[in-house]
Amino acid sequence: MRFDKRLPAVFVLPSMTVLGVLALVPTLFAITIAMQDRELGQLMPPSFVWFDNFIQLFSDRRFLNSIKVSLMWEVVTVGATMAVAVVLGTLMFERTSPRWRAVLCLLCILPVLLPRVSAAFVWKFAFHPLFGAATYPHRALTGESIDLLADPAMALITVALVDVWQWGLFFAVIVLKLLETLPKQPFEAARLDHASTWEVYALIALPMLRGPLISLTFVKMIESLRAFDLIYVMTRGGPGIATETLDMYAFSQGFIESGRISYASSMAVLMMIATTIAFTYLWKWTRR
Amino acid sequence: MKRRTLGSWFADLALVAAGFAAVAPVLWTLINSFKTRIDIATSVPRFFFSPTLENYAYVLSRESTFSGLTNSLAVAGSAVALGALLGLPAAYALARYPMRWKNDIQFFVLSIRFLPPVAVAIPLMVIWLGMDMYDSKTSLIVTYTLLTLSSTIWLAVPAFKRVQVEIEEAAVVDGYGPYAVFWKVALPVAGRSLIGAIAFSFVLVWNEFLIALMLTTSDAKTLPIVASELTQLGRDVPWGILNASVILLSLPPILLIGVLNGFLNSSFKRKS
Amino acid sequence: MSAIQCKNLVKRYGESTTMVVHDFQLEVAENEFVVLLGPSGCGKSTILRMIAGLEEISGGDLLIDGKLVNDMPPRDRGIAMVFQNYALYPHMCVADNISFGLKRMKVGADEINRRLAEVAATLGLEPYLKRMPTELSGGQQQRVAIARAMIKTPKVFLFDEPLCNLDAKLRNHMRVEIARLHRALKTTTVYVTHDQHEAMTLADRIVLLRDGRVEQVGTPREIFEHPRSKFVAGFIGTPPMNMLEMAVRPDGDGFLLTSANGTIRVSGERYALAGKDRVSVGIRPVHLELAPPGKAQNVLFGAVDLIEYLGNDVQVNLDHGGAELSAVVPARQCPQMGERLGFCVKEEYVHLFDIGSGASLVREPSTSLPRRGDGLPAQQVAA
Numbered sequence: 001m002r003f004d005k006r007l008p009a010v011f012v013l014p015s016m017t018v019l020g021v022l023a024l025v026p027t028l029f030a031i032t033i034a035m036q037d038r039e040l041g042q043l044m045p046p047s048f049v050w051f052d053n054f055i056q057l058f059s060d061r062r063f064l065n066s067i068k069v070s071l072m073w074e075v076v077t078v079g080a081t082m083a084v085a086v087v088l089g090t091l092m093f094e095r096t097s098p099r100w101r102a103v104l105c106l107l108c109i110l111p112v113l114l115p116r117v118s119a120a121f122v123w124k125f126a127f128h129p130l131f132g133a134a135t136y137p138h139r140a141l142t143g144e145s146i147d148l149l150a151d152p153a154m155a156l157i158t159v160a161l162v163d164v165w166q167w168g169l170f171f172a173v174i175v176l177k178l179l180e181t182l183p184k185q186p187f188e189a190a191r192l193d194h195a196s197t198w199e200v201y202a203l204i205a206l207p208m209l210r211g212p213l214i215s216l217t218f219v220k221m222i223e224s225l226r227a228f229d230l231i232y233v234m235t236r237g238g239p240g241i242a243t244e245t246l247d248m249y250a251f252s253q254g255f256i257e258s259g260r261i262s263y264a265s266s267m268a269v270l271m272m273i274a275t276t277i278a279f280t281y282l283w284k285w286t287r288r
Numbered sequence: 289m290k291r292r293t294l295g296s297w298f299a300d301l302a303l304v305a306a307g308f309a310a311v312a313p314v315l316w317t318l319i320n321s322f323k324t325r326i327d328i329a330t331s332v333p334r335f336f337f338s339p340t341l342e343n344y345a346y347v348l349s350r351e352s353t354f355s356g357l358t359n360s361l362a363v364a365g366s367a368v369a370l371g372a373l374l375g376l377p378a379a380y381a382l383a384r385y386p387m388r389w390k391n392d393i394q395f396f397v398l399s400i401r402f403l404p405p406v407a408v409a410i411p412l413m414v415i416w417l418g419m420d421m422y423d424s425k426t427s428l429i430v431t432y433t434l435l436t437l438s439s440t441i442w443l444a445v446p447a448f449k450r451v452q453v454e455i456e457e458a459a460v461v462d463g464y465g466p467y468a469v470f471w472k473v474a475l476p477v478a479g480r481s482l483i484g485a486i487a488f489s490f491v492l493v494w495n496e497f498l499i500a501l502m503l504t505t506s507d508a509k510t511l512p513i514v515a516s517e518l519t520q521l522g523r524d525v526p527w528g529i530l531n532a533s534v535i536l537l538s539l540p541p542i543l544l545i546g547v548l549n550g551f552l553n554s555s556f557k558r559k560s
Numbered sequence: 561m562s563a564i565q566c567k568n569l570v571k572r573y574g575e576s577t578t579m580v581v582h583d584f585q586l587e588v589a590e591n592e593f594v595v596l597l598g599p600s601g602c603g604k605s606t607i608l609r610m611i612a613g614l615e616e617i618s619g620g621d622l623l624i625d626g627k628l629v630n631d632m633p634p635r636d637r638g639i640a641m642v643f644q645n646y647a648l649y650p651h652m653c654v655a656d657n658i659s660f661g662l663k664r665m666k667v668g669a670d671e672i673n674r675r676l677a678e679v680a681a682t683l684g685l686e687p688y689l690k691r692m693p694t695e696l697s698g699g700q701q702q703r704v705a706i707a708r709a710m711i712k713t714p715k716v717f718l719f720d721e722p723l724c725n726l727d728a729k730l731r732n733h734m735r736v737e738i739a740r741l742h743r744a745l746k747t748t749t750v751y752v753t754h755d756q757h758e759a760m761t762l763a764d765r766i767v768l769l770r771d772g773r774v775e776q777v778g779t780p781r782e783i784f785e786h787p788r789s790k791f792v793a794g795f796i797g798t799p800p801m802n803m804l805e806m807a808v809r810p811d812g813d814g815f816l817l818t819s820a821n822g823t824i825r826v827s828g829e830r831y832a833l834a835g836k837d838r839v840s841v842g843i844r845p846v847h848l849e850l851a852p853p854g855k856a857q858n859v860l861f862g863a864v865d866l867i868e869y870l871g872n873d874v875q876v877n878l879d880h881g882g883a884e885l886s887a888v889v890p891a892r893q894c895p896q897m898g899e900r901l902g903f904c905v906k907e908e909y910v911h912l913f914d915i916g917s918g919a920s921l922v923r924e925p926s927t928s929l930p931r932r933g934d935g936l937p938a939q940q941v942a943a
Contacts, residue, residue, distance in 0.1 A: 007466045008385045011377035015437055016393065018374060022434040023400050029411035038414070088306050091299050104303065106549055107310040113541040113548070114314070115495035117512045118534045122317045125527065133316055133333045140332075169310050177556035185647035188614050193661030193708070194635040197295075203660075207651045225404055229497040233516055247406040247498070254410060255502065261410055268407035279402045283395070 027272070034266035040259030053266035063267065065241050066249040072156065073245055077163045077224045082217055084168030089175025090201050105173045112170035116229030123162045124149070124234050149235050152242040159234050159243055163227060171216055178212050179205060214286050221282075225275060246271050314538075321531035328527045343532035353533070356514035359425060363510060364493045366429045371436025372486050379444030380470050384456070394445065400438040408434075409502040416503060425508045431499055436489040443488060446555070447481035448474055484551020491541045491548070511537050563625060563716060563748040564588040564611065570619035571606050571772075580606050581772045584620070591746045597759040598769035599795070604752045605720055607769075611750060612641050612718050625715060640709035641718040644725065646701045648693040648708075655680075655689040658707045665712075679707045682741075699730045706741070719751040723758065735761060756796050760784070768792055790918035793842045793911055799875060802848075802885050804841045804860075805915065808833055817841060820881025822860030822902075824910065831912050832921050839921065842911035845875065848887035851902035859902040860885065864895050876901070 034053055036046040057063050092104055111119065126134040129147040138146045148158040182205060190200045206213070228247045231237060237244035237252060244252070246267060254264030320328055322339035347353050382390060412431055416422040451474055459473045460466075475482070500510045515537045518530055564587070571581035581603045588594050596604040609615040611622060613634035622629050629637050640661075649657050655676060662672045680686045683703045693701055702722060709717060719738075723731045739762055742749060753759055759766050760780045768775045768783065768791075776788045787793035793801050806817040806824070815833045817824045824841070826833075833839065851859045862878025862885050874894045878885040878901065887903055895901055912921040 007470075008381040008387050011381035011470075012387070012393070015374040015378040015441065016396075019397065019400065019434065019437055022430070022437075023403070026408045026411040026415070027403070029415060030407055033411055033414060088302070091303055095296065095299050095303060104307050105552075106545065107307045109549060109552070110314065110542065110545065111310055113491055113545060114538050115497065115512050115515075115541065117495075117497055117516050118538045121515070121530065121534045122313045125317060125320070125531065126313055131329055131331055131333070136331070136333055145331075165309065165313075169306065172306070173552065177552065181556055183645070183647075185643050185645055186649055188634075189641070189643060189647040189708070190649070190660070191614075192612065192634050192639070192641050193712075194664040195660075196664075199664060204649055208649075210651070222401055226498075228405065229495075229512075232497070232501075247404055250406045250410075251498075251502075261414070264406075265410045268404065268410055271404045272407040275402050275404060276399065280399070283398070 030265050030272070031269055033262050034269045036262050038260075038262040038265075040254070040261055046262070049262075053263050054270070056263070057266060057270065062241060062244070062249060066244050066246045066267075069156065069241070069243065070245040070247075073160065073227060074221060074224050076157070076160045077167070077227070078217060078220050080160065080164045081168045081171055081220050082213070084164055085171030085175050085216070086206065086213070088169070088172035089179065090205075092172065092176045093179040094197065094201070101176070105176065108169040108173045111166040114166065116166075116227075117233055119162055119166055120159075120230045120233035123158075123165070127158060150239050152239050155235055155239060155242050159227075159230055162230055162234070163224070167220060167223065171220070174216065175209075175213075178209050182208055211286075218279075218282055218286060222275075222279065317531050318535055321528060321535050323528055323531075325526065325528055328531075343526075343528040344536075346529050347533045347536060352509070352514050352517075353511075353536075356509055356511040357536075359428075359508055360494060360511040363425055363428045363432060363508070364490055366425075367432035367436045367493050368486060368490045370429070370433045371440045371489055374433075375437045375440030376444055376475070376482065377470065379441045380448050380474055382441070383445045383448035384453075384474075397438050397441050400434065401442070405498045409499045412499075413502050423504050423507050427503055428500060428508055428510070431503065432493045432496065435493055435496070439489045439492055440485055443485035444478075444482055447478045447485060450481065451477045481551060481554050484547060484554070487544045487547045487551065491544060494541055562587040563590045563592070564750065565623040566607070566611070566620070567623070568620035569607065569610060569617060569622060571603070571610060571615065572618040579618075579772060581610075584772075584774065586767060586774075586777070588748060588750060590748055593742050593749045593751065593762060593764045595759040595763035595766050596750065596752045596769060597754070597756060597763075597766050597795075598775075599754060601771075602769040603772040604754075604769050606772075608641075608718055608720055608750060608752045611716075612639055613637055638715040639718055640712050640714040640716075641720065642702075642705045642709050642722045644721045646693075646698075646705040648701055648704055650693055653690050653692055654685065654696070654704050657693065657704055658685075658711055661708065661712050675711050679711045682710070682744075683707050683737075698726050699734060702726065702734060703737075706738075710741075710745070715748060717747050717749040719749065719753075721753055722751075723753070724755070731758075738762065757798070760796070768795065786920075786922070786924070787842075787911060788920045790840055790842065790913040793913070793920075797844055799845045799886055799888070801842045801844050801911070803913075804843070804880070804883055804885065806839060806841050808836050808839050819860070820883070821862060822880070823858060824860070824905070825858050826907055826910060826912070830907065830923060832923055833912070836914070836921075838915050840913040840915055840918070842913060843905050843909060845886040845888045847905050847909035848885070848903040849905065850889060850893065851904045855902065855904065859904050861900060861902045864897055864899050864901060867894065867897065869894075878903075 035048055035050050037049045037052075038046040088108075092101060096104060114122070123134075126132045127148050129135060129145040129150075135146055135148070138144070148154045186204055186208070187200055190204045195203065225247070227245065228251065231243050231245060231248050232251075235243045237248040241249075250264040250267040250271070253267070254261045316333075319335075321343050322341070323334075323337050324340050324342070327334055327337040381387070382394060387393070408431075412427075413422065416424075416427045421427045455477060456469050456473055459469050464472065495512065496510075497512045497516070500508075500513050501516075504510070504513065515533045518526075518533050566584050566586040569581060569584040570579060572579050584603075584607055586594070596607060598604050606615060610617050611624075613629070613632065617630050624637055624639070649660065652660070658679065659672050659676050662675065676689075680689060683706060685700070685703055685707055688696060688700060688704075693704065696704065705722070722738075723734055726734060735758055738751075742762075751759075751762060763780055765777060765779055766783050767777045770791055776783055776792045778786070783792060783796055787796065790803065794803065804819055806819045809816045809818065811825065814825055814827045815831070817826060817839065848860070860880060862880035864876055865879045866877035868875040868877075869891070870888075872891060873888045874891050876887050876889050876895060878887065885903070887901075889895070913919065914921055
């Protein structure tokens, strides 16, 4: 195709400029703020303290806890989501007729469309100790109420459940569609090769989807970072600091508790550096 | 070959459970939005009750709901429009034209999604405060354009790539200039997928919470913020009202389910 | 006992009443190489897949080795299949592809390696064992697919148009390989193809199918020399048989066939022409001989309008009063364009078919009746 030299420039430059400005300005500014001592509502102009905030972070017990919580959150949600997606997607592919398949697909993409706030609330209501529908079986069997969100051991899992509810079901639909794009004949050959049904999936179908599945895991890892909404509505980081992820802690520091936005910004900057490095690495690795 | 084994019973059960789990919580919330407080606040879930519309009436009559709704519509709509306006041409150029930094540009666009919202929101808040534009719809629109632009480009590039090159080449042979090829050929043919991409970016910013939380206090509050504030009304929580507001908040994305389902299907169609 | 018995097999799709395969009967003897041949959509692949167990049988019985297998899963039927697109496992190397089946059957590692080495040697795959399928050419991939089938030492081999994705030269080569393999292993084989050349060279018996029904079953020679219908006659043989409509007039103890530009006299005892006034005449181009000059009876005339050089021979197309006739003539007797030529034919090479039904009008002497065991009713010839 004959290529017009100017079209790429005309089409691409405006959006790249906008993106560049919108992305880089806050990023650079965030780094600047992190090196200052700003506080919300302060009267004096801020001064530079350079790396004081960062140094302080590393001896902040709550910060270290928030890193631990964030990592746990990533591992639990990504692992559970991919497990649900693969198992459910495979079951849907194997067992459903086209009509039911379309119905199930529609149902399963419903949760992910909900605003996180809505999903958080829907489940907060369902898990309500006194009149939640999900806690009803426990009340009926033991006569006691149970407050999962107030239990430090269970709170993170409970919030993670909501995340997996939204994303696991959605990814199951994607896995289903991916399985549909595979050629059928290697599966037939495998059946003739004495493979049982689950062996066909475990040894042939899913390995053939290795690439897309890795990409999906990657996408979920990025999405899991955005779980602030869920935690904010369901537990606010509690009980105590059991569900306080990194972004929750940064937000608390900057807004709720002390207005120390420079301190909060230093956390955010660290988060940004860590995720950029980690994901760039992963991205290059998945592209090989 | 369709023998009923124990395994297949379990599998079907799991599927039914999944479908149920997908939709039951939302349906439960929907049902409860029509209940009076007494009907909700019982230990045993109640399915038979006399429905009432007072929850919805309350929510819809509040000023903050109305302004939240209009703010959300205005902000999401504008950001999506800007994202499409700037993003679709860029995606087309990235999909079709050889460019020196094509891979880097695409990685850059993708890397924007790596940014934790918190990291972006804090400096933006300071900037908007400094420019005296804090708590305005404009500041939100500008901020959200970052999200819509990057996600539109990310989803539109594969959509344009799926258009058969031969169709565009035929148009060139027929005398269309490159801009006309984009406008009259590539856009319409990729149309359905592009609408899906745009719908996706709409859902993305409609549901966005953290950034809006940090960049607004009263005037420009979007609907998710308004909804979450209702959950903080002290000990005597008005569950019926909360359920109703959550349903209302979730309506626009849910209404787009058809479009998004179609988009999903077309993304995975095998090239025949 | 036959290796495979198909009794009244029927295939219907869904709840519709459209049948894709009608009342299919076939008995395949042990060690026999049977080819299911026919144009696209004739049901040959469907029948093969029913034998394999990849398609459900809508009606009738299928027996393999004397056992009813209608509801038996594919892996218990003792069969192995080679697919049209090879269907190799793309993420496994060649050795793992071939040994996949044995591993699933929990065969010991030593036994697997021994059989793998044997099979790889037979098919010349030793240098490729560690390669991935995408690194192999089409022919190599096909050999891997055959190896994968062979290693399981099945009772029956099923081939589903295995050569149609290969280029012509490779196809010839692989055809010879398959024939050699069959001679060595003697495994019962059912082979599906739409290429009549493959069928003629490989088959012990050919089953020619059209629209889900059997047109004829026989050895390649029987089908070539004694086609039972116009369809069979036209399908088998290259270049394809000439079909000419001619008028019939009784002539003494025989019949005279006339067309716009020629006559042929045929005997009454060989053909059942009583009561017919028109008939389809089939003559293969190689059986038309140049008439000696001056002969006017029993000759078909035509003007040459196309000459195709074939090497040893030329194929000549004639305009025979509006109809087309082809003949094959030795190259040294190559005619000129536009030249008017006459051809005659020996009566044994004249095939007559009913205009309406297409059925052969040749009265069959008893030696060329179908072999017992086909289960096929012989096409009744109107006496």
